[in-house]
Structure formats: structure tokens, C-alpha cells
Amino acid sequence: MAIPIVFASLSEPKSYQSFLKMAKADLSEATAKILPILAAVHLEGDTALRKFTNQFDGIALESITLDPQSIKTKIPNNVAEAFLVAKANIETFHKAQMRQDWSIKVDGNTLGIKYTPVPSLAVYAPGGTALYPSSVLMGTIPAIIAGVKDIQLVTPPQKEGLPEILIWLAQILGIKRIVTVGGAQGIAAAAYGTESVPKSEFIVGPGNVYVAAAKSYLSGQGLIGIDSPAGPSEVCIIADETANPMWIACDMLSQAEHGEDSSAILLTTSKMLAEAVSKELEIAFQIRPKRLAMKQKAIYENSGILVFSKMEECIAFSNLLAPEHLEIQTKDPYFEFASIEHAGSVFLGRYSPVAMGDYISGTNHILPTAGGSRIYSSLGVDTFLKRVTYQEVTKESLNKLYPYVKLMSELEGLDEEHGTSVKVRYEENI
Amino acid sequence: MAIPIVFASLSEPKSYQSFLKMAKADLSEATAKILPILAAVHLEGDTALRKFTNQFDGIALESITLDPQSIKTKIPNNVAEAFLVAKANIETFHKAQMRQDWSIKVDGNTLGIKYTPVPSLAVYAPGGTALYPSSVLMGTIPAIIAGVKDIQLVTPPQKEGLPEILIWLAQILGIKRIVTVGGAQGIAAAAYGTESVPKSEFIVGPGNVYVAAAKSYLSGQGLIGIDSPAGPSEVCIIADETANPMWIACDMLSQAEHGEDSSAILLTTSKMLAEAVSKELEIAFQIRPKRLAMKQKAIYENSGILVFSKMEECIAFSNLLAPEHLEIQTKDPYFEFASIEHAGSVFLGRYSPVAMGDYISGTNHILPTAGGSRIYSSLGVDTFLKRVTYQEVTKESLNKLYPYVKLMSELEGLDEEHGTSVKVRYEENI
Incomplete structure (x- = not known):
């Protein structure tokens, strides 16, 4: 077995089409399973939360929520330092995204936009093997900067108690409440609200297929806002002959490490690079055999190397793919980047592996997947800000514009009331 | 009958709760009906479009699309002038919303955001009595400014030919293609693409319940992006004793004119104003009896006047309501506006009836409804822009940050590949 290497051409869609079909999570089965859970939480509130937690987690909940500030935590100094550096970098990049209110004069009137935050947010953090404390930073910091006032952390309870790192992160982020309910029932608690859990208008953060199905269903009902629907992770790498094949293999395996349905696509003009990367992947499988079957399935079945004759074709294919992560490892990566239209997060140059953005550089790692x-867009301060438009019309401008409103409202059959509401003001001094 | 007047208090939710339940379009029945239509268009393409157009519109389509530039139109000069003034004002306000790419240095690395437009858009324009040419301007102009390249207009065919105003608007907006298929089948054509109709990644614009259901369903499937789900129209008016009760009645009736499920809520501290507005509504029903039953149902059953003892309570109630349109007609409307958190579009002062924004002032009238x-947010340039984040990490910064990435990836069980992808670069010169 080896990763597929294909000599592709943009003018022959058959040569690349199979690599455009990125894995999309199929949520229909999971949705059928979670609907009764959502309905029960909606109707029975806390009672249902206790019942499902007993059933799925084997835990009899005493209190459904806890105040992280009331708990003593002890995190190793070096771990604390790592997270504090990440937090500072994420804050710097996201503070630069904050919006300023503005207004302009248009035809004599004042027209403007005022930015206001969504009122409340639940950040979901999975438990068990999928404990990703870094995602708590990514989901929470943009909302804090946007000014969201009521932020709660929702996470499954653990028999041995919640991971200290989660509680500590809640403390340093100023989160006032942790809801210790996981899965679809945790999402339902936040979306509907219960006796113990205040309703959240927005829910973000990764989770298993039941969490994803619950978020997607409730968002479709108009009940909550969510980050974009999350599918399997993918990376696309555009590279030329100047790139290091061993490093590229590592970057591809970083995605493969997330699951067997993950995808890594290398686009290059160099046949030599293609073959070298394929070899490096095999070497890596030998020297780093942890979760080998999973990584091999991702690389052999859901990934590939496409060799195009021109760099322009690599870029065009990447724009068709619209990848979650895009690395550009070429001589002048900004040159190729200028033509990139669709990508969640882009990593330029030799020293910018995706893992730097996953953890520490400051960009957000909650990104749109599957095209x-x-x-x-990726999660950002804008995710949690609304544009409230406003206007103050002057008497002079109303007088000038009324004849137009009269004509347009007549044309739309709305002159009787729409037209009249302007006319009465127009006639004020007549 | 008369509009309900209620003396309300924030501390007694029972006094106002019934006015918070705004009409939300129930799409479940319509969704069941359109699913076979969507499936047929997906499978059979143009054949299905012809079949449904025959069935629902009684029209045998020759060509499914037409090029507006190929048709001669003759619009009265004064109507053309009105729409050109509206277009210019909408363009001015929306151009001010355009984003500039930027980057900053964070911990030695370059982090930035590049804004790119969504690739394609279909603007839906209903036919018959719901012909709203103004909505074509509102849906199209922000997308043009954002840089969306492929914009098509989707609208039902008419036995007497398409309304000239629609074709003329397509001409002046530079729209290259009109798809003459209406209803759910028109939305499906744009969402899936057919032999004649290129796929659109985004669909906006008002429509009947089947159009709304099709947009909502396809967006839930992740197939298209849409403007926020549209329900019945609503206005909230905050006014004090300085407001003109007759004007306020006109503004409330402007919403009532949209349909019997529309809602108009007046919030005031003045009992005198409340009673005067109620009287003015009755007078208006007598002197402007067009569509009387509809307007009366909207005013008597879905609207109300709430008298609070303090202006702060009016504002707090408005924030609970999160109205589509909010008028503030008080002595110093900017003072109250400063505390407004949730509203689609806000109209400040005596001379700013909603109709000014509906048609001509320059703000967008495609707004989120039902809370x-x-x-x-309202439709704007941001609706059609994505934030592509990017980074270029330096060797020095990678070396400095690697120990943190190592620790964090170990904690998340992702050190084997995520950690290694940074480690190999760290070790480059060792």
C-alpha cells in the first residue's frame, strides 16, 4: 500500500474528481437518536439531565452546575505557562478583529452600524480521549473580546472528577459556570435552558456525532447559533521542489492523527517531491507506529498526491477543494496565496505547520470543514458580533426623497400605509 | 375592537409575556410538500423544472434562463430616477462596509485576515402580488460590492412576460442571467444546478412559505448559505410624550400592511400617547380601508401598546423582544439607542419611519425576524465575505514556541504527529 499519486490536469476533471469528494459527516442516524433526548430535556429539564447522565455516563449527578472559582486547582507550572502564552497570542490576534461603530452621511441622512455581542454562549468541551483544552481557549476568547456577557462551559462529568486543566482554564478565562452534562443532553440543556442551566443563544465547540447532530438540528430550528457544522479534519498542501518532503509527510500525518476519515491532499508540480513524500510517509509509519491502522487508512484511502503541470493548476484545484487548512510551502508563498479564494486557515512557508495554529500562534482552530x-469563515470575534444598522433621517432629506418613496411604494402595492407614513411627515408644514 | 393597551412592569413578567411571543413561520408542513420537488430537480434537472412550471404556473417554458441585456425595456423616467437614487444610496452605505485585508505581528509571527467573497449568489424575487423590486436592490448590491462574481436572479415566469422593472433592474445591476423558475423548484435549481442553471452557493431574497422552506432545508443540509430565516414582519416603537401619535399609527400600519400575522408593538411611558395612538389607528382604518380586515387582524391580535413607568423598562423590553425594526421617537433618541442591544435596523427620531429604510435611505431591508x-445581523457586505485567516511563522518563533506545543500536544494525546510536525522543524539545525 502507498498513498495514491495521480498526474492530474485541470482540463480533465476525471483525473482529480475523486479527490474533491471530501468526507462529510452524515448526521441523519445520530439525529434520529438524539431527537427524543432533546424533547425530554425540553419537557423535563433537570430531571432528564440526571436520567441521561445516569444512563450514558453511569454517574448520579449531585449538582448539575459548578462554579469553577470555588475549586482548588494545581496545574504544573510549565503547562500553565504554555496555556498562558497561547491565551495571550489568541487574545492579541482576536483583539485586532474587534469592530468600531461608525456612521456616515448618505444623501443628507446619518446612516451607521453599531456592533453588539450575542447575549450568551455555551462552549462545549468533550471528555475522555477527546479532551482538547486548546479548543476551550479558541471558543471562549473571541466571545469575551466581542463582549458576550454570559458564557458557560458544558462538558461531560467524569467518575474521577472533571480534568483539573478544564477547571483551571475556566478560572483564568473568567467562566462563571460549568455545566457537567455531556452529549446531546448537554447541548439541549444549554439550548432550551433548565431549572439549573440558563439558556445560551449560541453554542460552539467540537464534540462527537451526537453533539454535532444536536447542534445542527437546534440551529436549523432557529433556536441557537452555532459555529459552522464540523466534519472530519482535512489539510491541503501546495508545495514546490523547494519544500522538505519529510516535513510535509509530518504535516499530512498531523491530520491523519485525528481519525481514519481525515484527509491530507498534497498538490505539487514536482514529481520528485511527490515520490519523496510518499516514501517519507512509509518511513513515518515505521518509526511512529502509534495508532498506525487509523493513520494508514486516512492516508491510503482518504488522501492523495496530485501532480499538476503548473502551479496555477494547483491553486485552482485548491480553490475547488476549499480546504479547512491550507499550507503553502513554495519559494514565495505569498505569491500563490494572492490567488487563494477559499480556505479556512492558511499557513505560509516552511515554518508554519498547522500544529502551530492549532495550539499557540494565535489564529483560531475552529474552522469550516468539507468545503x-x-x-x-473560521471562528472569530465577528462570529459573536451583530451589525445593528441605524439611521436618522432629516426633515429636508425626507422632503426631497418622499416623491421617490411614493412611486416605489405604489409600484409594490404598499403605498396606502408605507407611502402614507412618509407622506404625513412630508405634509407636516404644508 | 381596539389595539390592546397594557400597563406593564418589568418585575411582573405576566404583564408583558404574551407580547414577547412573536409569530414564527411554521415551515414543517411546507417542508414536507417541497421535499419531493427538491429531489426531482436534483435528479431530473431541467426536465423537472419544466414539469413543475407547467404544473404550478401553467406555463410551458421555452428557455429556462434569459439574458436581461438582450431585452429592450422602457421604464418611465420618474420610476427609473427613484430606483437609481435608491441604488446610489444603498451603494454608498454598503461600500462603507467593505473590509480591508490586514495583518499584525504576534509573538514574532505574521498573522492576518484576507477577505474573499462567496463564489456565487442567487437572488430570489417573488412574482405576482409580492413583486418587490426594492428587494432585488437589497439582495444584489451588497454582493456586488463584496465581489461576488456569479449572480443570477431567480423569479417565477409570468404569462404576460416578466415585469419590465425586474428586467431593467437586472440590466442596471449587471446581472447576466435570469432563471425564470419560481417557488421551491426555482430554489432547488439554484442550489443543485441543472443543465441550464449554474449552481449558486448562496441564496437570498424573500419568498412565500415554500421558498422559505426550501431555503431553510437546503441550508440545514449545508448545501447553500442563506440570509436569516424570514418570518412575518414586525416593528417595535419606543416613544415618549414628544412623539406624534398619528405618525406612530401610520408606522404601525406599515407593518400591518404586510400581512395579518405582522406585529407592531408600541412601548411608551405616556398613557396619553398610548390612548392617542389607539384612536389614530381607528381613524386610519376609516380613512384608509384598503385591506382593512388584514390590517385589523394584525393590529388587534398580533400587536399592542405597553405602558411602562420608566423609559429604562421600555428599552429593556425592546432588548427582550429583539425586534426586526425598531423606531425610537423620543426627545433624544440617541440616548435610548445607546442601551439597545438587539435589533435588526433602528430608526431614530421623528423623520425616520421604517419606510425610508425600506426604499431609499440606503440601509438594507433584509433583516432577521422573530427575535x-x-x-x-441584517444583510450586508459581511454576509458575502469570508475571513480567510493566515499566518507565517518564523524559524525563531517556532524555536521559542516549540516547548509549549510539545506540552500541549502531549496533554491532548496528539504529540506523536502534531508535536512531531513542529519538532522536526525545531531540530532542523541541531
């Missing part, structure tokens, strides 16, 4: 970057 | 302004 979603054609229409969605 | 959606708690988490959604």
Missing part, C-alpha cells in the same frame, strides 16, 4: 470555507 | 436579531 464549507466556500461560504463560511 | 433573530439576538444572534443575526
Whole structure:
């Protein structure tokens, strides 16, 4: 077995089409399973939360929420330092995203935008083997900067108690409440609210297929806002002959490490690089055999190397793919980047592996997957801000514009009331 | 009958709760009906479009699309002038919303955001009595400014031919293609693409319940992006004793004119104003009896006047309501506006009736309804822009930050590949 290497050409869609079909999580089965859970939490509130937690986690909850500030935590100094550096970098990059209110004069009137935060947020943090404390920083910091007032952390309870790192992160982020309910029932608690859990208008953060199905269903009902629907992780790498094949293999395996449905696509003009990366992948499988079957399935079945004759074709294919992560490892990566239209987060140059953005550089790692970057953005301060438009019309401008409103409202059959509401003001001094 | 007047207090939720339940379009029945239509268009393409157009519109389509530039139109000069003034004002306000790419240094690395437009857009324009040419301007102009390249207009065919105003608007907006298919089948054509109709990644614009259901369903499937789900229209008016009761009645009736499920809520501290507005509504029903039953149902059953003892309570109630349109007609409307958190579009002062924004002032009239302004914004340039984040990490910064990435990836069980992808670069010169 080896990673597929394909000599592709943009003018022959058959040569690349199979690599455009990125894994999309199929949520229909999970949705059918969670609907009764959502309904029960909606109807029975805390009672349902206790019942499901007993059933799924084997835990009899005493209190459903806890105040992280009331708990003593002891985190190793070096771990604390790492997270504090990440927090500072994420804060710096996201503070630069904050919006300023503004207004302009248009045809004599004042028109403007005032930015206001969504009122409340639940950040979901999975438990068990999928404990990703870094995602708590990514989900919470942009909301704090946007000014979201009511932020709660939702996470499954653990028999041995919640991970100290989660509680400590809640403390340093100023989160006032942890809801110790996981899965679809945790999402339902936040979306509907219960006796113990205040309703959240927005829910973000990774989770298993039941969490994803619950978020997606409740968002479709207009009940909550969510980050973009999350599928399997993917990376696309555009590289030329100047790139280091061993490093590229490592970057591809970083995605493969997330699961067997993850995808890593290398686009290059260099046949030599393609073959060298394929070899480096095999070497890596030998020297780093942890979770080998999973990584091999991701690389052999869901990944590939496409060799195009021109760099322009690599870029065009990447824009068709609209990847979650895009690395550009070429001589002048900014040159290729200028033509990139759709990507969640882009990593330029030799020293910018995706893992730097996953953890520490300051960009957000909650990103649209499965081609979603054609229409969605990464999580950011804008995710939690609304644009409230406003206007103050002057008497002079109303007088000038009334004849137009009269004509347009007549044309739309709305002159009787829409037209009249302007006319009465127009006639004020007549 | 008369509009309900209630003396309300924030400390007694029972006094106002019934006015918080705004009409939300129930799409479940319509969704069941449109699913076979969507499936047929997906499978059979143009054949299905012809079949449904025959069935629902009684029209045998020759060509499914037409090029507006190929048609001669003759619009009265004064109507053309009105729409050109509206277009210019909308362009001015929306151009001010355009984003500039930026980057900053964070911990030695370059982190930035590049804004790119969504690739394609379909603007839906209903036919028949719901012909709203103004909505074509509102849906199209922000996308053009954002840089969306492929914009098509989707609208039902008419036995007497398409309204000239629609074709003319397509011409002046530079729209290259009109798809003459309406309803759910028109939305499906744009969402899936057919032999004649290119796929659109984004669909906006008002429509009947089947159009709304199709947009909502396809967006839930992750197939298209849409403007926020549209329900019945609503206005909230905050006014004090300085406001003109007759004007306020006109503004309330402007919303009532949209349909019997529309809602108009007046919040005031003045009992005198409340009673005067109620009287003015009755007078208006007598002197402007067009669509009387509809307007009366909206005013008597879905609207109300709430008298609070303090202006702060009016504002707090408005924030609970999160109205689509909010008028503030008080002595110093900016003072109250400063405390407004959730509203789609706000109209300040005596001379700013909603109709000015509906048609001509320059703000967008495609707005979140049914409390959606708690988490959604009005249509704007941002609707059609994505934030592509990027970074270029330096060797020095990678070396400095590697120990943190190592610790964090170990904690998340992702050190084997995530950690290694940074480690190999760290060790480059060792």
C-alpha cells in the first residue's frame, strides 16, 4: 500500500474528481437518536439531565452546575505557562478583529452600524480521549473580546472528577459556570435552558456525532447559533521542489492523527517531491507506529498526491477543494496565496505547520470543514458580533426623497400605509 | 375592537409575556410538500423544472434562463430616477462596509485576515402580488460590492412576460442571467444546478412559505448559505410624550400592511400617547380601508401598546423582544439607542419611519425576524465575505514556541504527529 499519486490536469476533471469528494459527516442516524433526548430535556429539564447522565455516563449527578472559582486547582507550572502564552497570542490576534461603530452621511441622512455581542454562549468541551483544552481557549476568547456577557462551559462529568486543566482554564478565562452534562443532553440543556442551566443563544465547540447532530438540528430550528457544522479534519498542501518532503509527510500525518476519515491532499508540480513524500510517509509509519491502522487508512484511502503541470493548476484545484487548512510551502508563498479564494486557515512557508495554529500562534482552530470555507469563515470575534444598522433621517432629506418613496411604494402595492407614513411627515408644514 | 393597551412592569413578567411571543413561520408542513420537488430537480434537472412550471404556473417554458441585456425595456423616467437614487444610496452605505485585508505581528509571527467573497449568489424575487423590486436592490448590491462574481436572479415566469422593472433592474445591476423558475423548484435549481442553471452557493431574497422552506432545508443540509430565516414582519416603537401619535399609527400600519400575522408593538411611558395612538389607528382604518380586515387582524391580535413607568423598562423590553425594526421617537433618541442591544435596523427620531429604510435611505431591508436579531445581523457586505485567516511563522518563533506545543500536544494525546510536525522543524539545525 502507498498513498495514491495521480498526474492530474485541470482540463480533465476525471483525473482529480475523486479527490474533491471530501468526507462529510452524515448526521441523519445520530439525529434520529438524539431527537427524543432533546424533547425530554425540553419537557423535563433537570430531571432528564440526571436520567441521561445516569444512563450514558453511569454517574448520579449531585449538582448539575459548578462554579469553577470555588475549586482548588494545581496545574504544573510549565503547562500553565504554555496555556498562558497561547491565551495571550489568541487574545492579541482576536483583539485586532474587534469592530468600531461608525456612521456616515448618505444623501443628507446619518446612516451607521453599531456592533453588539450575542447575549450568551455555551462552549462545549468533550471528555475522555477527546479532551482538547486548546479548543476551550479558541471558543471562549473571541466571545469575551466581542463582549458576550454570559458564557458557560458544558462538558461531560467524569467518575474521577472533571480534568483539573478544564477547571483551571475556566478560572483564568473568567467562566462563571460549568455545566457537567455531556452529549446531546448537554447541548439541549444549554439550548432550551433548565431549572439549573440558563439558556445560551449560541453554542460552539467540537464534540462527537451526537453533539454535532444536536447542534445542527437546534440551529436549523432557529433556536441557537452555532459555529459552522464540523466534519472530519482535512489539510491541503501546495508545495514546490523547494519544500522538505519529510516535513510535509509530518504535516499530512498531523491530520491523519485525528481519525481514519481525515484527509491530507498534497498538490505539487514536482514529481520528485511527490515520490519523496510518499516514501517519507512509509518511513513515518515505521518509526511512529502509534495508532498506525487509523493513520494508514486516512492516508491510503482518504488522501492523495496530485501532480499538476503548473502551479496555477494547483491553486485552482485548491480553490475547488476549499480546504479547512491550507499550507503553502513554495519559494514565495505569498505569491500563490494572492490567488487563494477559499480556505479556512492558511499557513505560509516552511515554518508554519498547522500544529502551530492549532495550539499557540494565535489564529483560531475552529474552522469550516468539507468545503464549507466556500461560504463560511473560521471562528472569530465577528462570529459573536451583530451589525445593528441605524439611521436618522432629516426633515429636508425626507422632503426631497418622499416623491421617490411614493412611486416605489405604489409600484409594490404598499403605498396606502408605507407611502402614507412618509407622506404625513412630508405634509407636516404644508 | 381596539389595539390592546397594557400597563406593564418589568418585575411582573405576566404583564408583558404574551407580547414577547412573536409569530414564527411554521415551515414543517411546507417542508414536507417541497421535499419531493427538491429531489426531482436534483435528479431530473431541467426536465423537472419544466414539469413543475407547467404544473404550478401553467406555463410551458421555452428557455429556462434569459439574458436581461438582450431585452429592450422602457421604464418611465420618474420610476427609473427613484430606483437609481435608491441604488446610489444603498451603494454608498454598503461600500462603507467593505473590509480591508490586514495583518499584525504576534509573538514574532505574521498573522492576518484576507477577505474573499462567496463564489456565487442567487437572488430570489417573488412574482405576482409580492413583486418587490426594492428587494432585488437589497439582495444584489451588497454582493456586488463584496465581489461576488456569479449572480443570477431567480423569479417565477409570468404569462404576460416578466415585469419590465425586474428586467431593467437586472440590466442596471449587471446581472447576466435570469432563471425564470419560481417557488421551491426555482430554489432547488439554484442550489443543485441543472443543465441550464449554474449552481449558486448562496441564496437570498424573500419568498412565500415554500421558498422559505426550501431555503431553510437546503441550508440545514449545508448545501447553500442563506440570509436569516424570514418570518412575518414586525416593528417595535419606543416613544415618549414628544412623539406624534398619528405618525406612530401610520408606522404601525406599515407593518400591518404586510400581512395579518405582522406585529407592531408600541412601548411608551405616556398613557396619553398610548390612548392617542389607539384612536389614530381607528381613524386610519376609516380613512384608509384598503385591506382593512388584514390590517385589523394584525393590529388587534398580533400587536399592542405597553405602558411602562420608566423609559429604562421600555428599552429593556425592546432588548427582550429583539425586534426586526425598531423606531425610537423620543426627545433624544440617541440616548435610548445607546442601551439597545438587539435589533435588526433602528430608526431614530421623528423623520425616520421604517419606510425610508425600506426604499431609499440606503440601509438594507433584509433583516432577521422573530427575535433573530439576538444572534443575526441584517444583510450586508459581511454576509458575502469570508475571513480567510493566515499566518507565517518564523524559524525563531517556532524555536521559542516549540516547548509549549510539545506540552500541549502531549496533554491532548496528539504529540506523536502534531508535536512531531513542529519538532522536526525545531531540530532542523541541531
